[in-house]
Amino acid sequence: MRTNIVHPGADSLRYEIRQIVEVAKAIEASGQVIHWENIGDPVAKGETPPLWIREIVAAAASEASSFAYSPTRGLEEARVYIAGERNLEGGIQIGADDILFFNGLGDAISTIYGALHPRARVIGPNPAYPTHSSAEAAHAGSPHLTYRLDPGNGWRPDLADLETQIRANPQIAGIIIINPDNPTGFVYPEETLAAMVEIARRHGLFIISDEIYSNLAFPDSGMRKLAAVVGDVPAIAMRGISKEFPWPGARCGWIEIYNRDADPSFARFARSLLEAKMLEVCATTLPQKVLPRVMGDPRYTPYLAGRVDAYAERARRAAEVLADIPELIVHPAQGAFYMTAVFRSGALQPGQSLAAPTATEAIIRPHLGSALDARFVYHLLAATGVCVVPLSTGFNSDLHGFRFTLLEPDAARFEGLLRQLRDAVMNYLSSAS
Numbered sequence: 001m002r003t004n005i006v007h008p009g010a011d012s013l014r015y016e017i018r019q020i021v022e023v024a025k026a027i028e029a030s031g032q033v034i035h036w037e038n039i040g041d042p043v044a045k046g047e048t049p050p051l052w053i054r055e056i057v058a059a060a061a062s063e064a065s066s067f068a069y070s071p072t073r074g075l076e077e078a079r080v081y082i083a084g085e086r087n088l089e090g091g092i093q094i095g096a097d098d099i100l101f102f103n104g105l106g107d108a109i110s111t112i113y114g115a116l117h118p119r120a121r122v123i124g125p126n127p128a129y130p131t132h133s134s135a136e137a138a139h140a141g142s143p144h145l146t147y148r149l150d151p152g153n154g155w156r157p158d159l160a161d162l163e164t165q166i167r168a169n170p171q172i173a174g175i176i177i178i179n180p181d182n183p184t185g186f187v188y189p190e191e192t193l194a195a196m197v198e199i200a201r202r203h204g205l206f207i208i209s210d211e212i213y214s215n216l217a218f219p220d221s222g223m224r225k226l227a228a229v230v231g232d233v234p235a236i237a238m239r240g241i242s243k244e245f246p247w248p249g250a251r252c253g254w255i256e257i258y259n260r261d262a263d264p265s266f267a268r269f270a271r272s273l274l275e276a277k278m279l280e281v282c283a284t285t286l287p288q289k290v291l292p293r294v295m296g297d298p299r300y301t302p303y304l305a306g307r308v309d310a311y312a313e314r315a316r317r318a319a320e321v322l323a324d325i326p327e328l329i330v331h332p333a334q335g336a337f338y339m340t341a342v343f344r345s346g347a348l349q350p351g352q353s354l355a356a357p358t359a360t361e362a363i364i365r366p367h368l369g370s371a372l373d374a375r376f377v378y379h380l381l382a383a384t385g386v387c388v389v390p391l392s393t394g395f396n397s398d399l400h401g402f403r404f405t406l407l408e409p410d411a412a413r414f415e416g417l418l419r420q421l422r423d424a425v426m427n428y429l430s431s432a433s
């Protein structure tokens with residue numbers, strides 16, 4: 001090329017959660033069975049959306065109007081339904097025009113960070129869900145700024161660290177909260193959320209609250225949506241159907257804009273999101289059509305409750321099994337369907353490995369970089385076929401650990417997986433030469 005066509009932020013766009021799949025596929029081709037614990041897709045892991053939901057989708061798909069474009073903001077019936085539900089829960093009240101549909105939250109996330117002023121930064125949690133952190137870093141052409149979620153304190157955010165970073169970086173304009181959190185399964189207590197809102201108010205910031213797992217918070221987790229505590233602070237809440245129905249292949253998510261008029265710059269920013277969507281015309285119509293019919297069905301709440309109970313039980317069991325390893329910090333998830341295990345400082349050493357067949361060992365060798373948790377993850381894959389995601393390279397973290405899912409629906413297989421994980425960690429840690 002006579003001129004460089006690569007965006008300065010291109011190297012920030014890395015999604016280890018899927019990148020590890022290429023290596024795992026090569027291992028699978030060598031005959032090893034792979035246990036896919038890396039991707040948060042309940043359907044791919046064997047959960048079948050119930051027949052009644054599939055029947056609603058089938059009926060909507062047979063209506064000619066499902067083949068049409070929808071209005072740019074999204075179908076009126078879907079937005080009215082969501083706004084009505086939101087307002088019934090109490091907290092901030094919104095109208096249908098405060099909602100904007102996207103082709104999944106992945107689309108919303110890249111649109112939001114892409115629309116920010118190039119010098120405005122949004123600080124997010126560490127560990128970080130990479131779609132947020134990569135898109136924010138790519139927008140700024142500079143590493144993502146983070147505040148600590150503290151594994152030594154049940155994954156609570158370090159609010160002193162957050163405020164120090166905000167003071168030190170005047171270009172920070174917003175705070176990202178993921179609640180329930182991916183990758184930790186942490187649910188923010190109401191007082192912590194309120195304290196973060198107060199920090200945003202004090203420093204003139206807006207909040208982005210990714211609540212895609214909010215209806216998958218476990219009983220007794222104390223889950224509160226940002227809407228309950230946001231008061232008059234400008235904010236964007238994000239929700240979707242990928243994890244709830246679950247229908248990740250629908251590519252359907254939406255944002256809810258709170259206190260748009262509290263700040264003229266925020267109001268203009270919010271309008272720019274609508275304008276960006278107008279250029280694309282609209283999000284996919286069919287899932288929006290289905291949304292109020294499924295969420296408004298009396299079978300929906302009991303259906304979600306059954307799934308959540310199963311995840312909560314798996315989280316309890318995972319914490320119990322992995323508690324056998326003193327070098328790991330593990331907290332049971334309080335929501336969503338992931339858990340993260342962190343290696344205590346000094347537990348991982350460069351010389352550690354796991355006995356693996358020669359063929360799979362050869363496949364992982366070129367991928368063994370310097371990140372000690374990624375080395376563990378690749379050795380685990382070669383030795384056992386269990387595919388998890390390293391914390392440092394997968395979730396933009398200075399912690400070493402791995403994320404696994406709570407999605408295996410077969411109880412015996414889930415138990416086997418936990419034991420395999422526990423034994424592999426123990427063998428790996430004791431293999432140091």
Ligand SMILES: Cc1ncc(COP(=O)(O)O)c(C=O)c1O
Binds near residue numbers: 241
């Ligand atoms: C926290 C979080 N936000 C957003 C997404 C993306 O969701 P969607 O399927 O709506 O693009 C995910 C997917 O795993 C997620 O974990």
